[in-house]
Amino acid sequence: EAEVAQSPRYKITEKSQAVAFWCDPISGHATLYWYRQILGQGPELLVQFQDESVVDDSQLPKDRFSAERLKGVDSTLKIQPAELGDSAMYLCASSSSTGDAFFGQGTRLTVV
Amino acid sequence: QQQVKQSPQSLIVQKGGISIINCAYENTAFDYFPWYQQFPGKGPALLIAIRPDVSEKKEGRFTISFNKSAKQFSLHIMDSQPGDSATYFCAASTQGGSEKLVFGKGTKLTVNP
Numbered sequence: 001e002a003e004v005a006q007s008p009r010y011k012i013t014e015k016s017q018a019v020a021f022w023c024d025p026i027s028g029h030a031t032l033y034w035y036r037q038i039l040g041q042g043p044e045l046l047v048q049f050q051d052e053s054v055v056d057d058s059q060l061p062k063d064r065f066s067a068e069r070l071k072g073v074d075s076t077l078k079i080q081p082a083e084l085g086d087s088a089m090y091l092c093a094s095s096s097s098t099g100d101a102f103f104g105q106g107t108r109l110t111v112v
Numbered sequence: 113q114q115q116v117k118q119s120p121q122s123l124i125v126q127k128g129g130i131s132i133i134n135c136a137y138e139n140t141a142f143d144y145f146p147w148y149q150q151f152p153g154k155g156p157a158l159l160i161a162i163r164p165d166v167s168e169k170k171e172g173r174f175t176i177s178f179n180k181s182a183k184q185f186s187l188h189i190m191d192s193q194p195g196d197s198a199t200y201f202c203a204a205s206t207q208g209g210s211e212k213l214v215f216g217k218g219t220k221l222t223v224n225p
Contacts, residue, residue, distance in 0.1 A: 004155075043156065099161075100158055100209065101213060
């Protein structure tokens, strides 16, 4: 069964350091999303790509977060510098034209 | 207007019982309503989704009921099992699901054996 792959699964980083997350969507899925989920809450969109283009980054804190999907396949989300409040689960999802979005297992980030 | 309100926050049912989780929305442009199941430390898994052209959709023990006029939709889990114990999220999207998902705050379901 096709899955969205994310790495790493867990990341501990010190405040002010840089951190990066990687996502490989389900093959053939043109739409890729990065969501952030704070413990006890629902996921919230950070950025949405259609192929290699950003279609929604209105909730991405652009002073410290960046995202790219250079070849329209896999994607990287970067935080620099990390802050204590960035501790959360970072989820990648992908969808095809049907609209059904499938999530990866996420990266649990802890900033100390 | 972008919010999706989910209730209850937590739910305890006995094995074999029916679990019911409700969601309400305001944005009439929403036209795609999925439910996700999430276990601790895992990503959300798509359970079932509905679009407004139907009032009910059933997949196995899971049923979505949709009331367009009331702007409400609900998830029913029949014959609830201990393995169903998880957090359930409703969500909504526009453009048939091609836009971002707006999630409810989640319901933690516990099914007692």
